[in-house]
Amino acid sequence: MSQSKQTNHKKIRVVLADDHAVLRMGIRSLLNQSEDIQVIGEASTGVEAIRAVKDLKPDVLLLDMEMPEMDGVEVTRRLQEEKAPVRILVLSAYNDREYIQETLEMGVAGYLIKDEAPSSIVDAVRGVARGQQGWLSRKVSQQLNYRHT
Numbered sequence: 212m213s214q215s216k217q218t219n220h221k222k223i224r225v226v227l228a229d230d231h232a233v234l235r236m237g238i239r240s241l242l243n244q245s246e247d248i249q250v251i252g253e254a255s256t257g258v259e260a261i262r263a264v265k266d267l268k269p270d271v272l273l274l275d276m277e278m279p280e281m282d283g284v285e286v287t288r289r290l291q292e293e294k295a296p297v298r299i300l301v302l303s304a305y306n307d308r309e310y311i312q313e314t315l316e317m318g319v320a321g322y323l324i325k326d327e328a329p330s331s332i333v334d335a336v337r338g339v340a341r342g343q344q345g346w347l348s349r350k351v352s353q354q355l356n357y358r359h360t
Contacts, residue, residue: 222249223340226267228260228286229275229302234325238273238302241329248336257281261289264297270340273332276303276314287317298339300346302332308355321346 225242227235227250239250252267254260258280264272272290276283287299298320305311306324314322320339323332331348338346347355 222247223271223336224249224251224267224269225271225273225336226250226252226254226260226263226269226297227273228254228257228263228278228283229273230255230278231275238332241332242336245333248333255279257283257286260286264290264295269297271320271336272297272299273302273336274299274319276301276305284314284317287314287319291318298342300335300339302327306350311351311355315345320344322351323348324350326350 225248227238229235232255235253239253242248242250251269252263254263256279260272260274260278261281274283274286283301283303290297290299300321300323301314301319302323302325304325311322320343321335323335327348327350335346335348
């Protein structure tokens, strides 16, 4: 029932990329409460996000889609072109079905909206780090299954 502690198990290394410092601080605090996750860097612009991924080599990039200098779509494109070994998890205010679908088709590993329950963010980081592709929260799944007519 209880998980045994694995002291030699490596932590999931995360870089947070969002232009809102307060949001980054809250997510950092949330993720660092988990024994298996460590926030190793932050970025407030798209350019900083790419630099942080190159310099710090995180397992997961938690990426906002709307940032100064370069948006999340362009960050994703560039990291994929460079074959950066990072899994991208989008955390965005955008809840539009077509936008979410397009973002997933670009190859991001998962998509969350910013008003998710904190546990969803932790679960998503763990799932994406384990190699799950197309990780969606319940809210995003419902949005993708909803058809506008």
